[in-house]
Amino acid sequence: MSVSSIHKAWQFDPATIYLNHGSFGPSPAVVQNARQAWTLQLERQPMDFFVRRMEGYLEAASARLGQFVSADAADLCFVDNATTAMNVVAESTLLNEGDEVLLTDHEYGAVMRIWRRACERRGARIVVARLPDPLISQEAIVDAVFAASTPRTRIIVVSHVTSPTAVILPVEQICRRARAKGIAVCIDGPHAVAMVPVDLRKIDCDYYCASGHKWLCGPFGSGFLYVSRRRQSSIVPPVISWGGSVSGRPFRWQDELNWLGTRDPAPFLAIPAAIDFLESYGVDEFRRQTHAMASAARRRIADLTGLAPFTPDSAAWFGSMATCPLPDGESPPPGRRDPLQNQLWERHRIEIPVVHWHGRRLLRVSCHLYTTAEHIDLLMEALRTAL
Numbered sequence: 001m002s003v004s005s006i007h008k009a010w011q012f013d014p015a016t017i018y019l020n021h022g023s024f025g026p027s028p029a030v031v032q033n034a035r036q037a038w039t040l041q042l043e044r045q046p047m048d049f050f051v052r053r054m055e056g057y058l059e060a061a062s063a064r065l066g067q068f069v070s071a072d073a074a075d076l077c078f079v080d081n082a083t084t085a086m087n088v089v090a091e092s093t094l095l096n097e098g099d100e101v102l103l104t105d106h107e108y109g110a111v112m113r114i115w116r117r118a119c120e121r122r123g124a125r126i127v128v129a130r131l132p133d134p135l136i137s138q139e140a141i142v143d144a145v146f147a148a149s150t151p152r153t154r155i156i157v158v159s160h161v162t163s164p165t166a167v168i169l170p171v172e173q174i175c176r177r178a179r180a181k182g183i184a185v186c187i188d189g190p191h192a193v194a195m196v197p198v199d200l201r202k203i204d205c206d207y208y209c210a211s212g213h214k215w216l217c218g219p220f221g222s223g224f225l226y227v228s229r230r231r232q233s234s235i236v237p238p239v240i241s242w243g244g245s246v247s248g249r250p251f252r253w254q255d256e257l258n259w260l261g262t263r264d265p266a267p268f269l270a271i272p273a274a275i276d277f278l279e280s281y282g283v284d285e286f287r288r289q290t291h292a293m294a295s296a297a298r299r300r301i302a303d304l305t306g307l308a309p310f311t312p313d314s315a316a317w318f319g320s321m322a323t324c325p326l327p328d329g330e331s332p333p334p335g336r337r338d339p340l341q342n343q344l345w346e347r348h349r350i351e352i353p354v355v356h357w358h359g360r361r362l363l364r365v366s367c368h369l370y371t372t373a374e375h376i377d378l379l380m381e382a383l384r385t386a387l
């Protein structure tokens with residue numbers, strides 16, 4: 001499909017201007033069809049599907065995913081989402097009293113909660129590294145992370161692309177320095193997969209948690225967990241089931257996670273269709289186009305508000321999603337949205353998140369292949385009225 005017709009690959013509610021792919025990324029029709037075809041195949045002969053064929057299908061899907069993220073299929077396992085993957089890592093990390101888990105102050109709220117709970121249960125402690133503000137040097141980010149490490153640091157948990165601020169963090173450098181100190185690293189990567197090149201062999205982290213249903217455009221409920229060889233033997237599943245291969249082949253670490261009781265693996269098996277979709281358009285072209293659009297939106301919003309973004313205007317710092325500071329406003333009560341976010345939806349049918357972070361009010365714009373210049377014009381018009 002061409003640049004001008006690619007948006008037709010999605011079946012959107014035409015009344016909605018969807019600028020929140022970063023939270024919930026809808027998949028194109030071809031991916032939804034692939035998912036449905038897998039479910040149909042399962043429904044036609046469940047015994048044959050689950051017991052004789054499913055493990056082979058999962059291996060083939062992992063191999064395709066492995067090509068995309070430069071990992072061996074033997075080190076990948078499908079899970080429902082990045083949240084599940086992160087819970088598995090927290091459960092599998094041996095923490096003793098007094099140990100420390102180091103996170104940055106840009107981490108996702110649910111991830112902080114997962115590790116807070118893991119620490120509370122084992123007498124360990126959370127340490128939060130405050131990253132420089134503004135972010136202008138990757139070395140300074142790495143230094144800020146390690147300035148907060150101590151001999152008790154067991155694991156560093158860091159986003160590849162952050163959620164509130166949409167910043168690409170230097171995960172490869174963080175892993176290199178952590179390895180030298182004998183500290184494990186878990187990368188929270190749901191936004192990075194597809195948005196930026198992910199090369200797991202080069203990054204060489206201990207764990208990588210991701211969701212396929214964000215920038216990769218996989219079906220909802222398609223996530224994965226990468227575990228390095230050095231950690232696979234200590235993986236603990238989130239749900240205890242048979243703990244072995246359903247087809248009776250010798251045990252692999254993924255078996256504990258592949259069979260969490262009976263469930264439809266169609267979202268995982270449709271991930272190759274999502275990769276095919278992006279590759280047929282051109283992954284580099286997808287990155288170039290969506291970054292250019294996010295960058296232009298960021299500039300226009302900064303011109304409107306007069307507030308400088310926190311990173312340089314470069315694809316080294318953000319990809320298809322950009323966060324822009326907004327004039328201050330009161331933080332809404334827990335569970336409620338910012339009034340501006342409600343207003344943009346109710347009056348203008350624009351879905352875009354307004355995030356409160358460190359006492360700052362931020363607007364996060366997501367651009368995918370279905371985003372058009374007209375969508376950004378409409379956002380700007382709405383913001384001009386609202387601000």
Ligand SMILES: Cc1ncc(COP(=O)(O)O)c(C=O)c1O
Binds near residue numbers: 081084162
């Ligand atoms: C950085 C980050 N980590 C983890 C998650 C959780 O992803 P999921 O809801 O797909 O598990 C999100 C979701 O937006 C996120 O932004």
